Amino acid sequence: xxxxxxxxxxxxxxxxxxGGWGSRRKPMAAVRAILRxxxxxxxxxxxxGPDVGLLxxxxxxxxxxxxxxxxxxxxxxxHFKRARQSGSxxxxxxxxxxFYLGLLAASQRIPFLPTRAGLGSDVxxxxxxxxxxxxxxxxxxxxVAMPALRLDAAIVHVNRADTRGSGxxxxxxxxxxxxxxxxxxxxxxxxxxxxxxxxxxxxxSEGPIQTLCISRLLTDGVVExxxxxxxxxxxxxYGRDETFQRTYAHAASDGxxxxxxxxxxxxxxxxxxxxxxxxxxxxx
Amino acid sequence: MSAGGxxxxxxxEVCAVACAEVFRGVGEVMASxxxxxxxxxxxxxxxxxxxxxxxxxxxAALIDGAPALGESPSGCVVESHMPYRRVFDVVWSGRRxxxxxxxxxxxxxxxxxxxxxxxxRPKAQLIGVRGAPGNTVNHPTSYWLPDHSxxxxxxxxxxxxxxxxxxxxxxxxxxxxxxxxxxxxSNLGVFDFDTPDHAMRIRSIHPGVALEEVVRATGxxxxxxxxxxxxxxxxxxxxxxxxxxxxxxxxxxxELRG
Numbered sequence: 001x002x003x004x005x006x007x008x009x010x011x012x013x014x015x016x017x018x019g020g021w022g023s024r025r026k027p028m029a030a031v032r033a034i035l036r037x038x039x040x041x042x043x044x045x046x047x048x049g050p051d052v053g054l055l056x057x058x059x060x061x062x063x064x065x066x067x068x069x070x071x072x073x074x075x076x077x078x079h080f081k082r083a084r085q086s087g088s089x090x091x092x093x094x095x096x097x098x099f100y101l102g103l104l105a106a107s108q109r110i111p112f113l114p115t116r117a118g119l120g121s122d123v124x125x126x127x128x129x130x131x132x133x134x135x136x137x138x139x140x141x142x143x144v145a146m147p148a149l150r151l152d153a154a155i156v157h158v159n160r161a162d163t164r165g166s167g168x169x170x171x172x173x174x175x176x177x178x179x180x181x182x183x184x185x186x187x188x189x190x191x192x193x194x195x196x197x198x199x200x201x202x203x204x205s206e207g208p209i210q211t212l213c214i215s216r217l218l219t220d221g222v223v224e225x226x227x228x229x230x231x232x233x234x235x236x237x238y239g240r241d242e243t244f245q246r247t248y249a250h251a252a253s254d255g256x257x258x259x260x261x262x263x264x265x266x267x268x269x270x271x272x273x274x275x276x277x278x279x280x281x282x283x284x
Numbered sequence: 285m286s287a288g289g290x291x292x293x294x295x296x297e298v299c300a301v302a303c304a305e306v307f308r309g310v311g312e313v314m315a316s317x318x319x320x321x322x323x324x325x326x327x328x329x330x331x332x333x334x335x336x337x338x339x340x341x342x343x344a345a346l347i348d349g350a351p352a353l354g355e356s357p358s359g360c361v362v363e364s365h366m367p368y369r370r371v372f373d374v375v376w377s378g379r380r381x382x383x384x385x386x387x388x389x390x391x392x393x394x395x396x397x398x399x400x401x402x403x404x405r406p407k408a409q410l411i412g413v414r415g416a417p418g419n420t421v422n423h424p425t426s427y428w429l430p431d432h433s434x435x436x437x438x439x440x441x442x443x444x445x446x447x448x449x450x451x452x453x454x455x456x457x458x459x460x461x462x463x464x465x466x467x468x469x470s471n472l473g474v475f476d477f478d479t480p481d482h483a484m485r486i487r488s489i490h491p492g493v494a495l496e497e498v499v500r501a502t503g504x505x506x507x508x509x510x511x512x513x514x515x516x517x518x519x520x521x522x523x524x525x526x527x528x529x530x531x532x533x534x535x536x537x538x539e540l541r542g
Contacts, residue, residue: 021368048412068412076411087405093398095417097372116376116462117418120447120455122398141458172344173367 001221003033003270006191009221010034010153013062015043017103017149017184019156019177020232023049023072023240025169027157027193029228029270034060036269045149047096047175049232050248053079056089057258058266064089065149067096071245078252094123094130094146100176102149107182112145119144153189154180157229158214159237160206161194161222167214168203171235174213181218190220195237197224227274243284244277293517295471296536297526298490299430300324301518302469303383304332306426310381312336314346314366314374319428320539321469322383323353327530328522337381340366353531375415378462380423383469384416388441389427391484391504393465393477395420395446403443416445421452424464430539432470434503449482471540472498474515479507488515 007030010016020026031051034042040060046052048069055061057079069077083089094102101113114133124130124144133145156177160168169177181190192214203212228234231241231248251258264276303325307315315337317326327350330337341347341357346364351357366374374380387410388396395416401407419425425446429436444451452463468475473489485507489495491514499506518526526536 066412068414070411076409081409084399084406084409090404093413095413096368096415097375097418100369100372115418116421116458117415119417119421119459120444120451120463121413121417121420122444123413123417125403141461142456143458172365175368 001223003029003193003223003225006030006155006193006221006223007033007037007039009189009191010037010039012039013041014039014152015045015150017045017151017154017180018051019154019175019180020049020051020229021047021173021175022068022070023232023245024173025157025171025175025229025234026051026232027155027228028230028232029225030155030157030191030193030223031055032266032270032273035266045151047099048077048080050077050079050245053077053248053252056080056083057252061089064091065094065099066091067094067099071249073240073242074245074249078249082252092128094118094128095121098123098144098146099149100179101146103176103179103183105146105148106150106185107179110148112147114143115146116143118146149183151180151184152186153191154184155191155193156180156214157193157234159195159234160198160203161192161214162200162203163197163222164200165192165214165216165219165222166200166203166212167192167194167219167222168206168211169213170207170211170237171233178214178218181214188220190218191223192219192221193223193225193228195226195228195234197222225270227277230274230277241277244280293491293523294537295490295492296321296540297518297523298515299469299471299540300328300526300536301522302474302488302490302515303428304328304522306383306467306469307334307337307381310334310337310424312338312379313423314338314340314380316340316380316382318383319385319430320353320536321430322428324526324530324536325383328525331525331529332521344368350530352529353535354533372418375418375422378423380419382419382423383426383428384419384446386427386429386436386446388436388438389429389468390438390441390448392450392482393446393448393468393484394441394444394451395427395448396441396443397445398443400442413443413445417447420447420465421459421463423462424466426465426467426469429468429470432472432498432501434501437470437502437504439504449477472501475506483507485509486512488513490515491517
């Protein structure tokens with residue numbers, strides 16, 4: 001499918017999960033396409049990186065569900081920081097392991113999974129709605145009942161995929177991308193974007209079988225978008241573009257810099273974005 | 285900044301060794317260490333008194349060896365695969381020893397890395413709770429604060445991310461069962477919670493620091509034992525590891541002010 005077709009499947013008010021972790025293997029081309037669309041009022045569920053920051057900066061987010069928002073080499077996501085400090089952005093923070101269990105519970109169609117993580121901390125504040133559960137066995141331990149993080153749609157970015165939706169992650173960490181896809185409870189809204197679409201019979205020659213960690217049981221559509229994770233890392237295809245990331249981060253604290261950034265990279269289509277950043281590299 | 289006493293030993297080097305001490309006797313567990321002094325400390329421990337310690341490459345591998353700070357660990361021998369999903373198996377099984385950082389830490393050992401000020405409109409939004417809630421109720425946890433001040437050592441943190449003693453006790457047996465907040469290392473001293481009510485006390489003071497300075501920089505009354513010790517100096521072996529092997533570019537000095 002095309003990116004336009006993917007965007008046409010999304011609606012205002014949806015809860016959308018984005019794969020990757022921090023500033024690593026984020027579906028950035030899809031995020032950029034959402035920025036150009038009329039879709040807003042989103043609940044964003046993410047191991048937050050610049051996906052969260054860009055969507056916040058563009059006013060697309062009505063609620064965040066995250067364990068953190070970071071650019072890795074820049075500890076705090078600056079656009080997220082700015083949006084939160086303006087007082088306009090409701091945010092539910094959960095422990096990163098709780099977050100994993102929330103996706104897993106949704107994938108398994110159960111209401112919650114028990115865990116010790118969260119006990120005693122402020123992630124269990126009354127506003128979170130997160131409750132505890134008492135073990136029915138003799139130990140009677142009272143544990144956190146992490147609720148299922150059910151999604152209306154999910155988008156993940158992988159190194160290779162075939163047209164039917166088998167995805168391949170060639171980097172060292174698949175993160176939780178399969179669970180984001182599994183946590184979608186709406187028919188037809190599980191999307192993979194990929195650096196390159198290859199024939200199914202060539203997938204196994206791209207990497208060992210463990211890299212084939214997204215099966216087509218989990219996907220409804222595939223979009224080929226080379227450089228689609230830029231400026232986040234998408235190893236082994238490319239690392240993080242630190243120079244670009246610094247420019248992006250700097251724009252959070254400077255209105256003029258943001259206007260320039262937006263004009264050059266966000267008002268253009270994906271081909272225009274890729275041309276602009278290729279030009280940047282030539283000038284370095 | 286000189287630590288005085290032994291010739292030329294810096295405060296950063298004393299802090300690195302104080303962090304290394306966190307890993308003494310922990311056995312065959314995964315070491316995770318955030319911040320420069322903790323990263324140095326884990327590597328010093330691994331190369332000297334804690335050879336069973338398991339280090340990570342900061343990405344998705346366990347490595348046999350200890351790379352220099354700021355250098356790619358790609359030259360190290362990979363001994364296992366440790367993607368994030370497996371990290372949670374390690375965390376929840378307790379086979380981990382951790383030094384986290386803290387924007388705020390309080391008298392009861394609660395840590396904050398989420399937000400300063402009111403939740404709905406933070407004065408300063410920080411990185412987020414990350415794994416702090418789960419870490420602190422599952423395995424031993426210590427903290428590193430390179431800038432000890434009344435703003436970082438506070439009576440009560442604004443958001444409880446890492447769980448301290450009183451909160452763990454109040455949350456029931458399941459929360460306290462594996463809860464073990466051990467040490468707080470700052471640029472001024474080493475602190476622990478070995479007091480009857482688990483209030484923070486100073487355990488050792490770094491060479492060249494006056495007790496009065498620590499008291500002034502702490503935003504709550506600190507327990508002070510009568511037999512207050514001085515944090516030890518690095519051994520000659522540790523010093524040469526720090527200076528010649530693990531941090532020849534002196535990255536450690538950038539973490540401390542002054």
